[in-house]
Amino acid sequence: MNRLFLDFASTTPVHPEVISVIESAFKNLPGNPSSIHDDGRKARFAIEDARERVASLLGKQPSEIVFTASATESINTVLKSWFFHHLPAKSTYYSSPAEHHATLLTLEYLESKGVEFHQIQPDQSGIVHPFQPEQGSLVSLMAVNNELGSILPSATIQSVLNSGASLHIDAVQALGKIDLSTFMDADFLSFSGHKFYGPRGVGLLVVKSGSDLEPLLHGGAQERNRRSGTEPTALILGFAKALELALATQETTFNQALKLNNYLRKNLKSIVPEVQFNSQDDGSPFILNFTLSSDPKEQIDSEAVIMGLDAKGISVSSGSACSSGSWEPSHVLKAIGKSDYEAQTTLRVSFGHGITETDLDRFTETLDGILKKMKLALTLL
Secondary structure, three states, rough: OOOOEOEEEOOOOOHHHHHHHHHHHHHOOOOOOOOOOHHHHHHHHHHHHHHHHHHHHOOOOHHHHHHHEEEEHHHHHHHHHHHHHHHHOOEEEEEOOOOHHHHHHHHHHHHHOOOOOEEOOOOOOOOOOOOOOOOEEEEEOEEOOOOOOOOHHHHHHHHHHHHEEEEEEOOOOOOOOOOOOHHOOEEEEEEEEEHHOOOOOEEEEEOOOOOOOOOOOOOOOHHHHHOOOOOHHHHHHHHHHHHHHHHHHHHHHHHHHHHHHHHHHHHHHHHOOOOOOOOOOOOOEEEEEEOOOOOOOOOOOOOHHHHHHHHHEEEOOOOOOOOHHHHHOOHHHHHHOOOOOOOOOEEEEEOOOOOHHHHHHHHHHHHHHHHHHHHHHOOOO
């Protein structure tokens, strides 16, 4: 039986048309885009054409587009740039304890260097409500929470912008999936190619015109001196193609994900009546996070469940792929008030291309069998 991949929030397979674009670039554009000879000029033209297409798709100017190696790099660039730009004055930051580790660990590092870091507590859905940050500070929040799927309200965005603070949006789980219009007034936005069927190894940083940005990497002064390093021509072209495809089919994929999300909720209720859905109905339909048990006596362990599913050819996760190897309770679930036990009995299913209701029936039936074996083993102790 074929493997069933239900972990699209961690990564997505590269679209065949994107692979074709990448292969063509590797074959036909061998030059360094910083070289002035013909091969270099061809590579430079291709990159700038991709930059213009990406900018147009996002409603931005080409000068606002900075290609990076990952969203993690983009996030680090914004947060550390703010620190470098304000030296020797003290920088002030605001974020949520439910953010991605790329944000939280960077801010914790900067806090050790003397910045002020204020954590804004989200509600039990992972949503940060309107607040008033200090004027001149930097606020960094996710458009869509990568574990819960909760969407940052437009009212919160406006409260930040109206306060005179600058705003960075981690839009990794939003691009190509939900309407981005409410987030596009942010001063900085970070994206990752491999979250919407593009290649790994390429990210994007949108820098609003007039926003200050100190480069994180120095060397060759590429990307208008905002990100040094030889640009990966093939990956950048792949990113642009993946974005075109994702936005062209966004409405269809959204509706399909919504249908699958609702279907799986009903399935799960049929086998675990006490299941708790941590993903809200009005969140991103591409993510469904749920807690299987709140009673420690049941001794359900998400690690064992995930390994059991894996043995049956099904891939899911218990949270962010960037930290899943530690098997520590999810910091996101802890931030919204879950106990250690609840966090350790929680799974995240995320939807993508090609998933059907039949696939979800297979997942549900397999999960039901695993849980029944766990309960049986408990009675034999």
